[in-house]
Amino acid sequence: MLRPADAVSHRGDPRVFAHSRLQRLAGGVTDPRTRVTLSPLWGGSRALPGSAVKLHMKEAAAAGQLLERSEELARIESALAEVRSGRGTVVVIEGPAGIGKTALLTAARTAAVNGGMRVLRSRGADLERDFAFGVVRQLFEPPLAEASELERADLLQASAGVAAGLLGLPGGTRVEGAPSSGVDSSFAILHGLYWLCANLAADGPLCLVVDDAHWADPASLRYLAFLLTRLEELDAALIVATRPPDAGTDAELLATVTTDASADVIRLRPLTRAAVAQLVESRLGGGPDAVFVDACLRATRGAPFLIRMLVEALSEGGITPTAEAARHVERFGARSVGRSVNLRLRRLPEHAGRLARALAVLEQGDLVQTARLAGLDAAEAAEAAELLVAAGILEAGRPMTFIHPMVRGGIYSELTAAERAQGHSHAARLLAEQPAMGERVAKHLLATEPAGDSWVVERLAETACAVGKRGAPEAEAVFLRRALAEPPLPAERAALLLDLGMAEASVGHADWPEHLQSAVDTAPNAAAAAEAALVLAHALSSAHRFGKAVEVLDRAAGALDAGDSELALALEAAAVVAEMSDPFPPPSAALRGATLRNRAANQPGAPPELLAAAAFVSVLTNEPAEVGAELASRALAAGDNAPAGSAGRPWFPFSAWFSQSMFALLWAERYAQVRPLLDGSIALARATGDSIRLAGGLAGRGWLALRSGDLGAAEADARTALAATELPAPAMYRVMNAGLLIKTQVLQGELDAAERTLAPLECEAEGGSLIAAIPRFARGRLRIAQRRVAEGLEDFLAVGVVLTRAFVTCPGALPWRSEAALADLALGDREAAGRLADEELALARAFGAPRALGVAKRAAGVVAGGDRGESLLREAVDDLERGGARLERARALADLGALLRRLNRRTEARALLREALDTAHRSGAGPLAEYARTELRATGARPRRVLLTGLESLTASERRVAEFASEGLTNREIAQTLFITARTVEGHLTSVFRKLRLDSRDQLAAQLAANVTVPV
């Protein structure tokens, strides 16, 4: 029985209306072959015109009536249920094109909504792969736009606000004081967006749905990877659909998301014969022959999309599903999707085809834009759009989108290369007329033919700079590469190459050496070449290619005019530091360093690069600590007035002289001077989202905290910095901060955790450069704590070899001699122990900083024993007191106590050991406390049991969290500051409340202020 189209239950549905209109326009009567009887699967047997069937199928699929996906849906539902019971989950749906990922996602969304979850969704798009954070922006824009001002303020607290500001999301904090270009804001954005997600999830369970992740931009993928490892703590599900990773924009990044151990990966299987039969029947009528169904299965390999296209084509071709007709299947099936879609287009009036092709170029667009690109007027375009909707090519509604990416792909692939390039070129110019379209314009320009057009170069360079600032160096590099291919005017080339090389270096792309070298070679003059050489050398040093860095710097210096003395000095300073860092520096390096250092000392108005390098050399070669400290102070003073640096790249000019000065001051023990500088630098890094500055600042501050015995603070800083350097950042910072964390963990007695921190660094630790000495030294400490003394000794001696080769003699940096001396002593080699301890003592006396002296004297005292040992240990305690080294002092006290105990001076010993125990306990230094306690017992005293309640029972981390809470910070704020999850903060506070017997935060401040002394 036939019915007119508008008589079916879709009365009033614009799509059905459009269909009938199409028929009128096409001037035809409905072809009886396009009518089918629907199987019950599609909602009852009713005759519908062909395209209405398609729409109905879509709706049915959307309503969850998917064939052969019940197991998959159950897995998704259980993941969602887990979120609602408080544990975040990740589901990855993976499969080839057209296998039914989007359809399953639709069902998942429905399930989430029905379960009371808030759903945020986004989708990667082929043409938007270079749209930095595009996918992430789609996720978070709507909830921010919908929120009231009050809610928005709540969602955008602290770092979330900074990230929103950097991405231009609604309500974001405007970032003040950001340098004009090139801030590496990746970390601020990732960290902030994590908190935005956490804040959203705090309001109720959340379901993030990302479709077509294979087209997601790398920046968004990096965010998803970042979120993934922290998701468990949030009431949020992340469901990602993707084609296999090798189809992706960035296969490696995509794989880190899809292969994460926490993800439940659903690999979609093709439909079976039974389902194919059902689909054939629903379109071609009852009782399809088995031979016919088999042919359909073979032709489509069971991919639902292809089955749909095939039965569509078969239906349009008037084929009935009989055994004899099976041979037609192959003929139809062999047609690519593109051909079959294009065939359908050709049946429509010409202007519909034009609009479709224009939209395939734009991928998504409003009617006006697309019409202009297609060369149609508004009325024609509107009508064409309706025809396309009716033909099942476009979705109904605005903005216009294709019904499936493969439909767009099909139309696009049928365009000739020239048509495509021209289309994109027109699209770019069209979009450029509108404000704030920079990235879309640039994205189209990527697909155009190079034509030496400076307008194109300008747009691309502009966009590169903007996305670079937003922490998307991969996208920045893509735009710059295309700009260079245009090509630019010769005068602009070097600057573009420099930016490209820097962007590539910051993500570890293999081409950076070549591009930075070309930037040096094509620089318009020697001064510009020197600036570029500084950048190249810095990147080479970061990659541990020190010899090559020195070569580059020396060559650039040789080309400079005599007048350019400031640049020459900066080059020389960089060369000296690079040479010192080299595992095998040339013998001339020592003299070169000394010469530089003398020049700095004698030259009034020397630039900061020179002074900082000189301070570095001075301290490490063990000149008196005041000399190095003075040079570093001069560097910082000079730096205040210096320009931002060659390209305004914070990671380049900042890390060199600022961190050299910082470390010189730290080694020289100018703590009071350095602390506010580090705090200021960290605050600036946080505000501007500069992850490299943040990692450097935290490395320094954490080290300072460790030295003053504040293990909780050291651990927090090291962890924050490590989280920041998960992202592309010079390995140096990861190594430094991991070294710091290992030392802290060893002092806390968390040896297994230390071993885990060490694991990814083992290889680097054996590397032989100055930086590699840091984890090697930390590993030595770990081995000693594990009672693997011989291995520990080997590590300390290896550190000694590295430092000696680099002419580093200062005992304040890494006191390997005293550690090795104690290890030798434990192994029974008194002679070696004595020699090493005395050597360090002599060096420490020359250096003169109190902590270094105290550390050396303690080791020498322990090795010497007897009267000399006693007096050395007493001096050590005083020196360490002066040096503000709380834990080191406690260790010296314990050693002195142990010595006196063995000399049978028990009363004296007890007092010392009790003080040592007290300090160690307060600092959370478990093993040292245990040592003091054992010694104390040996004196016959009965040490108090560890308190289970009261202020003194708090661990360092609990205390830190409690202090923040007492200052009125919320759990979320504390978590953001310490970069731990809100749940960890909750856990700490619960145990604080239990131990202190409190019921509310208001009582915290009073309790913490009470200066309770520990009865021992």
Ligand SMILES: Nc1ncnc2c1ncn2[C@@H]1O[C@H](COP(=O)(O)OP(=O)(O)OP(=O)(O)O)[C@@H](O)[C@H]1O
């Ligand atoms: N299990 C199923 N049963 C019946 N129809 C299905 C099933 N899965 C998908 N379809 C239909 O097949 C078509 C293609 O599916 P879908 O768009 O989900 O594929 P996809 O895997 O997302 O493809 P792509 O990789 O191109 O994004 C849709 O029209 C959908 O409704």
Ligand SMILES: [Mg+2]
């Ligand atoms: Mg899809």
